[in-house]
Amino acid sequence: MSDKLNQDNITPTEKPTESQEAVKQDAKGLLESLRRFLRELLDIRENTDQEATKEAIIADIPFKGHTSWILICSIFIASIGLNANSTAVVIGAMLISPLMGPILGLGMSLAINDIDTLRRSLKNFAVMVVLSVLTAYLFFEFFPIQDESSELLARTAPDIRDVLIAFFGGLALVIARAKKGTIASVIFGVAIATALMPPLCTVGFGLAIGNLDYAVGAMYLFIINTIFIALATFLTIKLLKFPMVRYANSAKRRRIARIASIVALLVMIPAGMTFYEAFQESMFKKQANEFVNATIGKYQFVSGGRYLDNFTSIKYNNGDKPEIELVCMGNEIIPANIISSWNTMMxxxxxxxxxxxxxxxVIQGSQNDQVDQLKYINELYESQKNQLSSKAEKIAFLEAEVTRLQKNASQQKQIPFQDISAEAKANYENLVSLQYDNAVITDFNKTDTLSIFEIKWKEGLTPRKMVLENKRVHDWLKVRLKDTTIQLRGTSK
Incomplete structure (x- = not known):
């Protein structure tokens, strides 16, 4: 009876208090379980072999003997793949390339204050770059085909995606290196993703054809990749708390630590600036694409005009006078007031x-030489082919389009010979004479008219020099006259 009375006398707040404590204990247990799960999921320190990782990175630094020949062979393979515009061949070359060693050595040596490894990494890095560029240069200099393939041109300028790929690729690589039992598939994947070799091949290509813009742009891309791979290595080694290299002389240890810190800072400053610039360019291109979609992307052509979105050109130009180029095909012209309103909106x-x-x-078909439209006819066909139900319709479609372009070409195609000859004389000091004529050519199925130029050079030019000069003049004429069908014949006086 007294027990019942005691239970009845419990205050109303005591039971909720016990419930709150139980909830708190359950919550703490849940958080602890979650923390333990995340630690087991993401913590890489427990399964790291620091000594083996350090030895493996140091062992991959030197370039000599077998490693040098592997590098040379892989550069040749990559150069052939870039020249042939073959992504598969380029990937195969990257799989056998030993380019990562000195870069990982740079990041690790800065992280643990190992001045000897830093010195060795820098020396082998320089050897690697010179050997790679020299090999690629020799290939492109003596190989008869020097086409500017899309695979080559894609390596002439970095953007923010290249920066992020290099950083996270380097991060994945050093984490794989640090794991007990290295993950080889990760190493191969990073070798492909970070793409260190193609930029070096492109540097050699730029030097071989005398285009320093290509060479500088590709070297810049390679340096960006190098910096961010080394930075990722530096941060990972610091996170894993690799032991610092100790020196008997405390003054020397402090001096080396200071040097390593300064070098690391010097590496991070351009890395940060590059990331910022790449980010700005990325944001510019994002807004530019939104602008294109909001303007010409919604414009309604009413009489046969067409906007060729695959030919849109967006150039950031490092923030100095950026450009957006839009290409339209057909006889319909977008009114000037519409283009003016787009400029105002922008x-x-x-x-x-x-x-x-x-x-x-805004480049409009009826305002340009017809060769420009001929260049876009394949794009027009590709965009329409799914709507054409039979081979006969496809043939009729293409024949009608070619007939229209040829008819317009016969009316509009003119060569400003006086201007061309004056410009040629001013630009090419060895030029003696320039002759121009039209040639009517037929294969008995169709007839075409070609513009043919004949030039004569001063005596004394070597055959190789004459070939190079002919190529320069030919390329200039095609761009100047917007006609890729122009023929050129060059001889000495």
Whole structure:
């Protein structure tokens, strides 16, 4: 009876208090279980073999003997793949390339204050770059085909994606190296993703054809990849708390630590600046694409005109006079007031504030030489082929389009010979004479008219020099006259 009375006398707040404590204990247990799960999922320190990792990275630094020949062979393979525009061959070359060793050595030596490894890494890195560029240069210098393939041109300028690929690729690689039992598949994957070799091949290509813009742009891309791979290695080694190299002389140890810190800082500053610039370019291109979609992307052509979105050109130009170039095909012209309203939108709309200083160029088919439209006919066919139900319709479609272009070409195609000859004389000091004529050519199925130029050079030019000069003049004429069918014959006086 007294027990019942005691239970009845319990205050109303005591039972909820016990329930709150139980909930708190359950919550703490849940958080602890979650923390333990995440630690087991993401913690890499427990399964790291620091000594084996350090030895493996140091062992991959030197370039001599077998490693040098493997590098040379892989550069040749990559150069052939870039020249042939074959992604598969380039990937195969990257799989056998030993380019990562000195770069990982740079990051690790800075992280643990190992001045000897740093010195050895820098020396082998220089050897690696020189050997790679020299090999690629020799290939492209003496190989008869020097086409500017899309695979080559893609390696002439970095953007923010290259920066992120290099950083996370380097991160994955050093984590794989640090694991007990190295994950070989990760190493191969990183070798492909970070793409260190193609930029070096492109540097050699740029030097071989005398195009320093290609060479500088590709070397810049390679340096960006190198910096961010080394930075990822540095941060990972620091996170894994690799032991610092100790020196008997405390003054020497402090001096080396200071040097390593300064070098690491010097590496991080350009890395940060590059990331910022790449980010700015990425944001510019994002807004530029939004602008294109909001303007010409929604424009309604009513009489046969067509916007060729695959030929849109967006150039950031490092923030100095960026450009957006839009290409249209057909006889329908977008009115000047519409283009003016697009310019106003680009400069005044808050949604496109990054495009304020951008120049907008709208290239319209009926305002250009017909060769420009001929260049886009394949794009037009590709976009329409799914709507054409039979081979006969495809043939009729193409024949009608070619007939229209040839008819317009006969009316509009003119060669400003006086201007061309004056410019040629001013640009090419060895030029003696320039002759121009039209040739009517037929294969009995169709007839075509070609522009043929004949030039004569001063005596004394070597055959190789004459070939190079002929190529320069030919390329200039094709760009100047916007006609890829121009023929050129060059001889000495």
């Amino acid at each position: 400069k005044e709309d808050e949604d496109f504030k990054r495009l304020v200083n951008t120049e907008l160029h």
